[in-house]
Every structure is written in C-alpha cells, then in structure tokens.
Amino acid sequence: MGSFRVDFTLCFLLSVVLSKGLPSALASKEAWNYVEVRDGAHMFWWLYYADSVQAQYKDLPLVMWLQGGPGGSGTGFGNFEEIGPLNRDLEPRKTSWVQAANLLFVDNPVGTGFSYTDRPDAYATNVSTVASDMLVLLKHFFSEKPEFQSIAFYIFSESYGGKMAAAISLELTKAIAQGTVKCNFSGVALGDSWISPLDSVMTWGPYLYTTSLLDDYGLADVSKAAEAVKQAVEQGQFLKATELWSVTESAVERNTNGVNFYNILTQSSDEKLTSSAGLDFISLQKHRHIRPLHSQSLSQLMNGPIRKKLGIIPENVTWGGQADEVFTNMAGDFMKPVVDIVDQLLTAGVKVTVYNGQLDLIVDTMGQELWVKQLKWEGIRNFNELKWTPLDDPATPGITGAFCKTYKNFAFYWILKAGHMIPSDQGPMALQMLKMITQQA
Ligand SMILES: *[C@@H]1O[C@H](CO)[C@@H](O)[C@H](O)[C@H]1NC(C)=O
Ligand SMILES: *[C@@H]1O[C@H](CO)[C@@H](O)[C@H](O)[C@H]1NC(C)=O
Numbered sequence: 001m002g003s004f005r006v007d008f009t010l011c012f013l014l015s016v017v018l019s020k021g022l023p024s025a026l027a028s029k030e031a032w033n034y035v036e037v038r039d040g041a042h043m044f045w046w047l048y049y050a051d052s053v054q055a056q057y058k059d060l061p062l063v064m065w066l067q068g069g070p071g072g073s074g075t076g077f078g079n080f081e082e083i084g085p086l087n088r089d090l091e092p093r094k095t096s097w098v099q100a101a102n103l104l105f106v107d108n109p110v111g112t113g114f115s116y117t118d119r120p121d122a123y124a125t126n127v128s129t130v131a132s133d134m135l136v137l138l139k140h141f142f143s144e145k146p147e148f149q150s151i152a153f154y155i156f157s158e159s160y161g162g163k164m165a166a167a168i169s170l171e172l173t174k175a176i177a178q179g180t181v182k183c184n185f186s187g188v189a190l191g192d193s194w195i196s197p198l199d200s201v202m203t204w205g206p207y208l209y210t211t212s213l214l215d216d217y218g219l220a221d222v223s224k225a226a227e228a229v230k231q232a233v234e235q236g237q238f239l240k241a242t243e244l245w246s247v248t249e250s251a252v253e254r255n256t257n258g259v260n261f262y263n264i265l266t267q268s269s270d271e272k273l274t275s276s277a278g279l280d281f282i283s284l285q286k287h288r289h290i291r292p293l294h295s296q297s298l299s300q301l302m303n304g305p306i307r308k309k310l311g312i313i314p315e316n317v318t319w320g321g322q323a324d325e326v327f328t329n330m331a332g333d334f335m336k337p338v339v340d341i342v343d344q345l346l347t348a349g350v351k352v353t354v355y356n357g358q359l360d361l362i363v364d365t366m367g368q369e370l371w372v373k374q375l376k377w378e379g380i381r382n383f384n385e386l387k388w389t390p391l392d393d394p395a396t397p398g399i400t401g402a403f404c405k406t407y408k409n410f411a412f413y414w415i416l417k418a419g420h421m422i423p424s425d426q427g428p429m430a431l432q433m434l435k436m437i438t439q440q441a
C-alpha cells in the first residue's frame with residue numbers, strides 16, 4: 001500500500017499550470033491512496049473535498065463516481081473530462097460537481113486507471129467480485145476519513161459503471177446493516193447505465209430508424225443481428241452474447257455510415273472505422289469503448305503531470321495500462337442484466353435514480369424505459385402512471401433541459417441534448433440534477 005498524501009490544489013497549480021494563471025475556485029483540499037482489496041489487487045481512489053462559497057464541505061454530500069467500460073477510469077475520464085474541478089487542459093471547469101459535493105473517484109474494477117494487479121489471475125471476472133472489492137475499499141476509506149461517515153453518501157455512475165454501482169449499492173446496504181461499513185448511504189444514481197444490456201441492443205434499430213439513421217434495409221440488418229444477441233442471452237451463453245453484441249454494433253456502423261454510439265448527432269471518423277477492420281471481437285470492443293476513454297491527450301496528462309503530483313504510483317504502473325485486460329476478464333459477465341438488483345435496492349428502500357441522455361445510442365433511453373417499466377418493485381405501477389415534469393435548462397432559462405418523474409424512492413431524469421456522457425454534453429443541467437438528487441435544489 002502506498003503512503004498517504006494530502007495536499008492543496010494550489011501547490012499543484014503553482015507547479016503545473018502557472019503559465020495559465022491561477023483559477024480562484026480551486027482552493028479545495030484533496031487526498032488519495034491505494035487500498036489492497038485482495039491479494040495482488042490494488043485499487044486507487046482520489047478525493048476532492050467540496051469547494052463551495054455557501055457551505056462547508058461537511059455540510060455537502062459525498063459523491064462517488066464510477067466510470068464505464070469496464071476499464072474506463074474515473075480519476076482520469078470522469079475527473080478531467082466530465083465533473084472534476086479541472087478539465088483536461090487543467091483549466092477550471094465551470095460546471096464541476098465539486099461546487100455541490102465532495103467527489104470521490106475510484107478506479108475500478110482493479111486494473112482500471114491507476115489501479116493495478118500484480119498477477120493476471122487477480123482481475124475481477126464478474127460484478128460480485130467488483131462489488132466485494134469496492135466494499136473493501138469503502139471500508140478502508142471510511143475508517144481513514146471518519147469525518148465522512150455521517151455525511152450523506154451517494155454513488156453516481158455512467159454506463160457500465162451503473163451496473164457496478166447497482167451491485168455495490170446492494171452489498172453496501174447489507175454491510176451497513178451488519179455494521180461492517182460505517183457510512184450514511186443515501187442513494188445511487190444510474191447514468192446511461194448498462195442495467196439490461198439486451199433491452200439496449202434490441203432498441204438500437206427502432207431508435208436509429210425513427211431518427212433517420214437507418215433505412216428499411218438497415219433496420220432489417222440491425223434487427224437480425226440483435227435477434228441473435230437475444231437468443232444467446234436467453235440460452236445463457238453470455239460470452240457469445242458479448243461477441244454477437246459486437247457483431248450488432250458492426251451492423252449499426254455499416255448501415256449508418258459510422259454513427260457515434262455515444263451521441264447519434266455525431267459520426268465516428270473514417271480513420272477510426274478503417275483501423276478497426278479485421279479486429280477480433282474483444283479487440284473491436286476495446287477499440288470502440290475503451291480507447292475513447294483513453295485519448296492520447298488524457299493519457300499524457302495522467303501519465304505525466306498527474307502521476308508526478310500523486311507521487312504514489314508504482315514505477316511500473318501506467319494509467320490505463322491494464323484497461324484492456326479489465327474488459328477481457330469481464331467479457332463473460334458483460335451481457336448479464338442486473339435488473340433484479342435494482343428491484344432489490346428499491347424494495348430495500350434505497351433511493352434509486354435513473355438518468356439518461358436523449359442522444360445516447362449505446363444505452364438508449366428506449367431500452368431504459370423497457371426494463372424500468374418491468375420492475376417488480378411495488379411502486380412501479382404508480383410510477384408508470386405519473387406524468388413527467390419539465391425542468392428548465394439552467395444555462396438557458398425558459399428552454400426545457402430535462403424531464404423528470406419521481407415516485408417514492410425512485411426517480412427518472414430524461415436529459416435532453418445529451419449523449420452518453422451527460423456532464424460533458426450538458427454540464428449545467430447535470431449539475432442541477434446532482435443538486436436535485438442530493439436534495440440541495
Ligand atoms: C511491478 O513490479 C513488481 C516488482 O517487480 C511486480 O511484483 C509487479 O507485478 C509489477 N506490477 C505490474 C503492474 O507490472
Ligand atoms: C465471481 O468470480 C469469482 C472469482 O472467480 C468466483 O469465485 C465467484 O463464484 C463468481 N461469482 C459469480 C456470482 O459468478
């Protein structure tokens with residue numbers, strides 16, 4: 001385990017971004033560390049204390065952010081590309097969530113970001129291990145930082161991170177009841193989350209067809225490929241389902257001339273599509289879904305000034321260096337749904353929020369509606385009968401930025417003009433949603 005460090009962003013800014021001037025909003029304290037969650041499995045976390053003019057950090061919630069992939073890094077992508085205090089150019093982010101919450105980024109599963117394994121057999125291969133690893137981390141975190149034990153604790157997530165967040169939330173609820181973890185767990189938010197993979201895949205065709213991105217031939221082609229995924233899932237052949245999922249993505253790319261899976265209003269570059277030709281399915285998936293979270297500029301930042309600032313990253317550990325292995329090891333679990341876990345959370349009274357970007361394809365809103373409507377939780381009938389409420393976009397008052405609907409401990413936010421990465425696409429709306437979910441607005 002590495003030594004424990006605390007510093008002030010100020011020092012970092014002075015040493016790294018002096019030439020860019022000193023952003024005033026960044027006096028916030030930080031901390032980070034490794035936890036060995038299993039033998040040979042080291043997990044990295046990075047905490048930013050809230051930085052608000054109105055409130056002390058102790059009066060604001062603690063939000064843990066989990067990235068997707070699996071293999072995407074919260075300390076890298078989530079932090080510098082989405083919600084952290086600084087963007088990838090180390091300039092302050094106006095819509096950083098640090099204004100409204102203490103932010104805890106954790107690189108999970110093990111092997112993601114700055115997390116690493118010493119041995120190839122130490123990677124997680126299913127969400128149960130992902131959850132039990134995180135429980136070890138949280139136990140350490142809350143004993144190392146007891147001042148956070150009573151602060152409202154929320155888990156926010158994106159994409160595959162949502163599947164992990166659901167499983168982790170259930171284990172955490174049990175651990176709190178047993179007294180093995182001390183924290184004030186207050187809810188989980190599932191952003192564009194991979195909760196029911198099949199519902200996502202089955203709606204790609206209809207969604208793209210109604211948005212003029214497939215013709216009749218294309219719709220037939222994509223639907224046929226999706227049917228094959230369905231068969232594999234129904235037969236419990238999950239690794240095969242992951243492979244066929246990839247085949248379906250190829251059908252989408254072919255028929256849409258390369259629509260971007262993360263935002264249907266944009267297109268993948270020809271170069272990206274060409275360089276993926278001839279790859280086996282696992283490599284293809286990494287190419288499509290892991291690499292975009294590891295752009296060259298982000299890698300340079302993380303493996304350059306950030307690693308130097310952190311000071312505890314082992315010599316032979318590279319940020320993102322084991323990301324591909326993380327995905328490969330999880331491939332057999334990837335297409336398994338966790339809808340039943342969401343049901344258990346709701347029944348246990350955990351506050352669950354689903355939020356989804358209107359322009360996301362990979363986890364499209366149509367697919368989310370399908371599994372949500374079929375929840376077994378007793379409140380779902382009443383939820384389904386309610387009308388949604390429009391929310392103003394804080395950036396452009398008078399213009400609708402989202403719709404939302406809440407019944408008891410369940411809420412759904414439909415975020416307009418956003419793709420898969422909601423805080424990057426609609427920063428002010430995402431920040432407003434954070435405040436609403438954590439009861440600050
Ligand atoms: C780094 O080096 C140590 C010591 O040689 C070794 O035990 C460990 O497996 C290496 N870790 C990685 C991630 O390569
Ligand atoms: C998850 O993986 C671990 C380690 O390989 C294994 O022991 C466990 O049985 C698996 N759990 C499930 C639910 O598949």
Ligand SMILES: *[C@@H]1O[C@H](CO)[C@@H](O)[C@H](O)[C@H]1NC(C)=O
Binds near residue numbers: 151152184186
């Ligand atoms: C948990 O957080 C909420 C919201 O801040 C607070 O009202 C409540 O007292 C906290 N509970 C505990 C047990 O600390």
